[in-house]
Amino acid sequence: MNDPYRVLGVSPNATDDEIKEAYRALAKKYHPDNYAGSPIADLASEKMKEVNEAYDQITSERKAARKRGNAGPTGGAQQQAYNGYWGGAYQTSTGFGDVRSLIASGRIADAEQILNGVPTDSRNAEWYFLKGTVLYKRGWLDEATNHFSRACQMDPGNPEYRAAFNQITGQRYGQYGGYNPQTDTMNGGCSACDVCSSLMIADCCCECMGGDLIPCC
Amino acid sequence: MFGYIRPFQAELKVREFESYKAVYCALCRHLGWRYGALSRMTLSYDCTFWLLIAIGLQAKENDCVFCRQRCAVNPLKKCGHMQGQDEAFRFAAALSVLLMGEKIRDDSLDAPHLFGRLRSRFLLLITRRARKKAAADEPELAAMARQMTDAQRAAEQKETPLPDECADPTAKLLQYVFGRAARDETQRRILEEFGYFLGRWVYLMDAGDDFEEDRQKGDFNVFVKKYGPFPPGKLPPEEEKRVATSINELQNMNTARIQAALSLMPLQAFAPVVQNIVCLGLPFTQRSVLFTHTYRKGTKIK
Numbered sequence: 001m002n003d004p005y006r007v008l009g010v011s012p013n014a015t016d017d018e019i020k021e022a023y024r025a026l027a028k029k030y031h032p033d034n035y036a037g038s039p040i041a042d043l044a045s046e047k048m049k050e051v052n053e054a055y056d057q058i059t060s061e062r063k064a065a066r067k068r069g070n071a072g073p074t075g076g077a078q079q080q081a082y083n084g085y086w087g088g089a090y091q092t093s094t095g096f097g098d099v100r101s102l103i104a105s106g107r108i109a110d111a112e113q114i115l116n117g118v119p120t121d122s123r124n125a126e127w128y129f130l131k132g133t134v135l136y137k138r139g140w141l142d143e144a145t146n147h148f149s150r151a152c153q154m155d156p157g158n159p160e161y162r163a164a165f166n167q168i169t170g171q172r173y174g175q176y177g178g179y180n181p182q183t184d185t186m187n188g189g190c191s192a193c194d195v196c197s198s199l200m201i202a203d204c205c206c207e208c209m210g211g212d213l214i215p216c217c
Numbered sequence: 218m219f220g221y222i223r224p225f226q227a228e229l230k231v232r233e234f235e236s237y238k239a240v241y242c243a244l245c246r247h248l249g250w251r252y253g254a255l256s257r258m259t260l261s262y263d264c265t266f267w268l269l270i271a272i273g274l275q276a277k278e279n280d281c282v283f284c285r286q287r288c289a290v291n292p293l294k295k296c297g298h299m300q301g302q303d304e305a306f307r308f309a310a311a312l313s314v315l316l317m318g319e320k321i322r323d324d325s326l327d328a329p330h331l332f333g334r335l336r337s338r339f340l341l342l343i344t345r346r347a348r349k350k351a352a353a354d355e356p357e358l359a360a361m362a363r364q365m366t367d368a369q370r371a372a373e374q375k376e377t378p379l380p381d382e383c384a385d386p387t388a389k390l391l392q393y394v395f396g397r398a399a400r401d402e403t404q405r406r407i408l409e410e411f412g413y414f415l416g417r418w419v420y421l422m423d424a425g426d427d428f429e430e431d432r433q434k435g436d437f438n439v440f441v442k443k444y445g446p447f448p449p450g451k452l453p454p455e456e457e458k459r460v461a462t463s464i465n466e467l468q469n470m471n472t473a474r475i476q477a478a479l480s481l482m483p484l485q486a487f488a489p490v491v492q493n494i495v496c497l498g499l500p501f502t503q504r505s506v507l508f509t510h511t512y513r514k515g516t517k518i519k
Contacts, residue, residue, distance in 0.1 A: 140381035141470040177476040178469030179500035
């Protein structure tokens with residue numbers, strides 16, 4: 001196995017807190033939520049496993065060193081299989097078991113062919129959800145959004161469809177990177193004009209209350 | 218379609234920015250060597266970005282050698298040039314020439330006025346040698362690029378074109394282009410995902426940038442089709458905001474997938490610059506194109 005410190009990107013002299021911080025940053029980076037429905041999700045989960053193992057190894061080694069060879073149980077990272085919403089956590093499958101297994105095995109084109117063969121009047125919420133999943137995998141994100149939203153409209157109580165729709169909505173609003181006009185941090189501070197006018201307003205406010213911020217005016 | 222992928226300079230270290238410029242200048246030099254002085258005009262930040270990733274995946278930081286040389290365009294100026302990595306530069310130079318060639322060809326096909334047609338014809342004529350040489354150097358890439366232009370024209374001529382459908386050809390081309398930078402199968406999968414969404418992002422950004430102009434001139438624009446029809450004259454600000462917000466949301470989904478793919482990329486050099494371009498540069502372009510309207514095509518990074 002690789003050097004666990006190198007996996008976490010910290011020096012072997014790093015403090016426990018630094019290691020924890022590095023671990024958290026990496027765990028956030030490779031979190032399955034970032035890769036749900038993506039064709040490279042397996043690579044991310046491998047990476048996540050590597051990070052977890054490295055963190056476990058470091059913590060257990062350090063504990064052992066502290067207790068002088070009396071190794072305690074591994075603390076910290078829990079290695080539980082996280083499936084995201086595509087992993088079958090809810091699986092309210094009805095008539096599309098074959099399509100689901102095709103998607104799970106990565107045969108997107110076959111899955112889409114079957115879905116397209118379903119006549120328009122018998123397309124239910126699950127059909128829209130699965131078609132959305134296929135489109136999402138292919139990268140047709142706009143259409144995927146439409147299909148997920150349709151699935152949620154047709155079956156509002158279904159947690160699986162809701163989770164997929166929420167995930168894609170989070171992406172739209174820039175939760176996973178991108179630009180959000182509501183929380184703009186790219187202004188580069190305020191201009192000299194802003195500073196002067198703010199000071200003048202503050203001065204006026206002070207003068208109203210009987211004080212004075214800028215004595216000369 | 219060029220120049221949207223650029224770094225957010227305020228957050229770059231001087232050292233990182235110098236290395237970025239060294240790659241940019243070296244690409245210019247390679248273009249001049251291979252395809253003649255005129256092909257330097259095709260130099261773009263997008264091809265530089267490809268180079269950063271291709272070189273970053275195979276070279277260690279210490280292998281990157283920069284050498285101060287005189288600028289070919291402005292001999293009074295001296296700037297750093299990256300040395301070595303000929304294979305990557307060869308591909309990037311061909312890519313640059315072929316992409317520009319396809320753009321000129323595409324323009325020549327749908328230029329509405331006689332003057333526009335004459336201009337494209339003239340450009341096609343004077344770039345003929347460079348385009349031929351690049352196509353001979355990278356036949357597969359040339360075929361892909363041509364296929365992309367044709368597929369895009371076909372998608373845009375449909376009755377109700379979907380943004381996803383129109384962006385697909387560009388996305389597929391960049392998927393191939395980035396796949397070429399891979400050193401093994403795992404990297405290829407990551408890079409292809411990365412390239413696909415970057416291609417989508419570039420196409421949709423271009424469409425978002427041209428939205429207002431195309432709407433007024435009545436030219437094709439996938440967003441005019443999607444959010445229209447619009448009344449003639451100036452758009453009310455709230456309507457403009459609505460369109461900009463929708464396009465931005467679509468772009469955010471692409472950036473999310475691009476960033477996720479980048480996290481898995483084992484870059485050994487240029488990692489901070491690439492990180493800056495993806496996590497800050499792309500969102501900043503979205504902001505300046507869609508909201509503040511401060512983006513100007515072809516402006517240089519100083």
